[in-house]
Amino acid sequence: MRTQSRRAPRTLIAVAAAGTLLTPFLAACSGAGGSGSSGGHSINVLMVNNPQMVELQKLTAAHFTKDTGIKVNFTVLPENDVRDKISQDFANQAGQYDVATLSNYEIPIYAKNGWLHPLDSYVKKDTAFDQADVLRPMTQALTAGDGKLYGEPFYGESSFLMYRKDVFAKAGVTMPAKPTWKQVAALAAKVDGAQPGMKGICLRGLPGWGEVMAPLTTVVNTFGGTWFDKGWNARLTSKEFKEATKFYVDLVRKHGESGAAQSGYAECLNNMTQGKTAMWYDATAGAGSLEAPGSPVKGKIGYVPAPVEKTQSSGWLYTWAWGVQKASKHPDDAWKFISWASGKGYEKLVGKTAGWANVPAGKRSSTYDIPEYRKEAGAFADVTRAAIAGAKPEDPGVQPRPAPGIQFVGIPEFTDLGTKVSQEISSAIAGRQSVDSALQKSQKLAEAVGKKYQGS
Numbered sequence: 001m002r003t004q005s006r007r008a009p010r011t012l013i014a015v016a017a018a019g020t021l022l023t024p025f026l027a028a029c030s031g032a033g034g035s036g037s038s039g040g041h042s043i044n045v046l047m048v049n050n051p052q053m054v055e056l057q058k059l060t061a062a063h064f065t066k067d068t069g070i071k072v073n074f075t076v077l078p079e080n081d082v083r084d085k086i087s088q089d090f091a092n093q094a095g096q097y098d099v100a101t102l103s104n105y106e107i108p109i110y111a112k113n114g115w116l117h118p119l120d121s122y123v124k125k126d127t128a129f130d131q132a133d134v135l136r137p138m139t140q141a142l143t144a145g146d147g148k149l150y151g152e153p154f155y156g157e158s159s160f161l162m163y164r165k166d167v168f169a170k171a172g173v174t175m176p177a178k179p180t181w182k183q184v185a186a187l188a189a190k191v192d193g194a195q196p197g198m199k200g201i202c203l204r205g206l207p208g209w210g211e212v213m214a215p216l217t218t219v220v221n222t223f224g225g226t227w228f229d230k231g232w233n234a235r236l237t238s239k240e241f242k243e244a245t246k247f248y249v250d251l252v253r254k255h256g257e258s259g260a261a262q263s264g265y266a267e268c269l270n271n272m273t274q275g276k277t278a279m280w281y282d283a284t285a286g287a288g289s290l291e292a293p294g295s296p297v298k299g300k301i302g303y304v305p306a307p308v309e310k311t312q313s314s315g316w317l318y319t320w321a322w323g324v325q326k327a328s329k330h331p332d333d334a335w336k337f338i339s340w341a342s343g344k345g346y347e348k349l350v351g352k353t354a355g356w357a358n359v360p361a362g363k364r365s366s367t368y369d370i371p372e373y374r375k376e377a378g379a380f381a382d383v384t385r386a387a388i389a390g391a392k393p394e395d396p397g398v399q400p401r402p403a404p405g406i407q408f409v410g411i412p413e414f415t416d417l418g419t420k421v422s423q424e425i426s427s428a429i430a431g432r433q434s435v436d437s438a439l440q441k442s443q444k445l446a447e448a449v450g451k452k453y454q455g456s
Contacts, residue, residue: 041070041071041330041333042070042071042072042073042330043070043071043072043073043098043099043328043330043333043334043337044072044073044075044096044097044098044099045072045073045074045075045097045098045099045100045337046074046075046077046082046085046086046089046097046099046100046101047074047075047076047077047082047099047100047101048076048077048078048079048082048101048320049076049077049078049079049082050320051358052154052155052320052358052360053076053101053154053320054076055350055354055358056154056341056346057074057076059346059349059350059353060072060074063340063349064337064340064341068333068336068340070333070336070337072337075097082100082101086100086101086102089325090110090115090116090325091113091115093115093325093326093327094327095325095327095328095329097325097328098324098325098328098329098330098331098333098334099322099323099324099325099328099334099337099338100322100323100325101154101320101321101322101323102151102320102321102322102323103318103319103320103321104138104141104142104151104317104318104319104321104393105405105408105410105414107141107142107144107150107151107321107323108142108143108144108145108150108404108410109410109411109412110150110323111144111145111146111148111150112144112145114326115325115326116150116151116323116324116325116326117150117324117325117326117328117331117334118148118149118150119148119149119150119151119152119324119335119338120148120149122332122335122339123149126335126339128339128343129339129342129343130344130366131149133344133364133365133366134152134153134363134364134365135153135156135362135363135364135365135385135388135389136389137317137388137389137390137391137392137393138153138156138317138319138321138363138388140393140394141317141319141393141404142319142321150323151321151322151323152321152322152338152339152342153319153320153321153342153362153363154319154320154321154322154341154342154360154363155319155320155360155361155362155363156317156318156319156320156361156362156363156388157283157284157285157317157318157319157362157384157388158283158284158306158315158316158317158318158362158384158387158388158390158391159214159215159218159281159282159283159284159306159314159315159316159387159407160281160284160303160304160305160306160315160380160383160384160387161175161179161184161279161280161281161303161304161305161306161307162272162279162280162281162282162286162287162290162301162302162303163175163187163278163279163280163301163302163303163304164191164275164278164279164297164300164301164302165300165301165302166300167191167194167195167198167278168187168191168278168302170194171190171191171194173187173190173191175187175302175304176304177304178304178305178308179304179305179307179308180307180308180309181219181222181223181247181307181308181309182309183307184201184251184279184281184307185247185251185255187200187279188200188201188251188254188255188256188278188279189254189255191278191279192254192255192278194278195275197276198275198276198277198278199255199256199257199258199271199276199277199278200255200256200277200278200279201251201252201255201256201277201278201279201280201281202256202257202263202267202268202271202272202276202277202279202280202281202282203215203248203251203252203256203257203260203268203280203281204216204263204264204265204268204282205252205256205260205261205262205263205264205425205426205429205430206261206262206263206264206267206426207419207422207423207425207426208264208419208422209408209414209415209417209418209419209421209422210418211264211265211422212264212422212425212426212429213407213408213418213419213421213422213425214316214407214408215248215281215282215316215407216244216245216248216425217316217406217407217408218306218314218315218316218396218406218407219244219245219247219248219314220240220241220244220245220397221311221314221396221397221406222244222306222307222308222309222310222311222314222397223240223241223243223244223247223309223310224240224244224309224310224397224398224399225238225240225241225243225244225397226238226240226241226397226399226401227409227446228401228402228403228409228446228450229399229400229402230399230400230401230402231402231454232402232450232451232453232454233450233454234443234446234447234449234450235446236421236439236442236443236446237439237440237443241439242435242436242439245425245428245435245438245439246435249425249428249429249435252429253429253431257271257276257277260429260430261426261427261429261430265282265283265286268280268282268286269282269286269289269290272286272290272297272301273289273290273295273296273297274296275296275297281306281307283316283318284315284362284380284383284384284387284388285362287301287303287377287379287380287384288357288377291377291379291380292357299379301379301380303379303380303383303384304383305383305386305387305390306387310398311396311397311398312390313387313390313391313392314396315387315388315390315391315406316391316406316407317388317391317393317406317407318407319362319363322337322338322341322342324338342363344364344366346360347359347360347361347364347367347370347373348370351370351372351373355376356370356372356373356375356376356377357376357377359373361373361377361381361384362384362388365385368381368382368385391406392406393405393406402453411449411453413449413452414449417445417446417449420442420445421442421445421446424437424438424439424441424442425438425442
């Protein structure tokens with residue numbers, strides 16, 4: 001999860017992921033409220049300040065408002081700030097904001113709390129939106145336990161393995177089309193030191209449930225482990241969870257980047273771009289930076305699915321999506337905005353006005369059939385699409401789960417639990433304690449959370 005990766009959460013249900021798209025844009029805010037335009041209503045949208053959202057803000061007046069007469073008042077804030085503001089407004093059902101950016105972590109939780117407006121009726125009427133074109137895992141991840149749809153993705157990501165094709169060729173080693181983690185470890189040993197200062201692999205070790213715990217949990221899943229079994233029994237000291245964690249910690253300690261315990265998404269991206277690592281397992285969104293004009297490694301990177309062991313796939317799933325507050329006084333207008341912002345036409349508009357590299361991809365099947373997009377993202381488009389399509393948020397492992405989620409457990413307590421566990425794991429990566437010690441402490445933390453749900 002690139003988006004989750006940059007900051008630690010400040011509130012219980014704040015997400016720290018792809019993953020991953022935050023940049024230091026200044027917030028461009030306009031006040032909530034306001035009169036309508038051209039006889040239409042005014043809606044208030046609260047969203048995170050990443051590049052795709054900022055581009056959306058630029059295009060709205062000249063395209064959406066011009067066509068519909070609906071004025072959009074944007075409040076654009078950094079991730080932690082926007083999540084705090086969303087949780088406050090939606091929890092109180094204050095109705096100040098009609099639409100907000102939410103992830104697939106929060107939407108099922110918000111829906112269960114009765115804070116969101118279901119979107120099924122709009123999807124049924126708005127045939128031009130074409131819900132069937134939205135990648136199935138995205139629709140599933142934004143559907144709550146009551147079977148209703150509560151969000152529409154603006155863009156999405158999964159995770160995959162990135163590697164230096166030229167370095168592998170020179171070293172005489174071949175990357176399998178669908179590698180296992182054991183194969184990746186062997187490859188890391190062979191290409192470690194292939195070039196001066198180059199390490200075999202980069203893996204997140206930075207504390208944070210959206211940092212080290214995101215990739216590590218996918219490894220746990222495919223090794224046969226789980227945070228909780230179906231009965232909410234904590235399983236962090238199980239054989240499978242231990243094996244996966246020891247594997248991850250040993251791999252990054254032996255062949256990973258220096259200072260791994262302080263390395264997250266941003267640091268690994270930097271290492272890969274600067275030629276300091278031969279492989280990197282992380283968010284699919286990272287490929288856009290590696291293949292960007294001016295990147296020293298553009299054209300040198302190969303992309304393969306997330307490594308597996310006992311499962312068919314192991315990539316995570318993350319999306320920034322639109323949710324409508326239940327207390328909104330303009331849900332119909334809110335849907336019109338969402339239908340435009342997450343529709344096929346918007347992607348083509350961005351491609352023509354801002355360049356195809358800026359298209360908010362990862363949510364629609366049809367995106368990957370656009371010739372211009374394929375030309376721009378050809379190196380990684382198909383692997384990204386397959387990774388997202390193969391993600392199973394309801395069934396990511398080998399056993400039944402009590403809550404959805406691939407790289408997280410879909411409960412409000414997980415932000416706090418995951419962050420505390422991540423601190424123990426990071427300590428093990430730094431060599432300050434053993435994996436066994438880290439997991440014994442973590443098991444107790446997880447048991448306390450699991451007890452809240454047992455018998456419920």
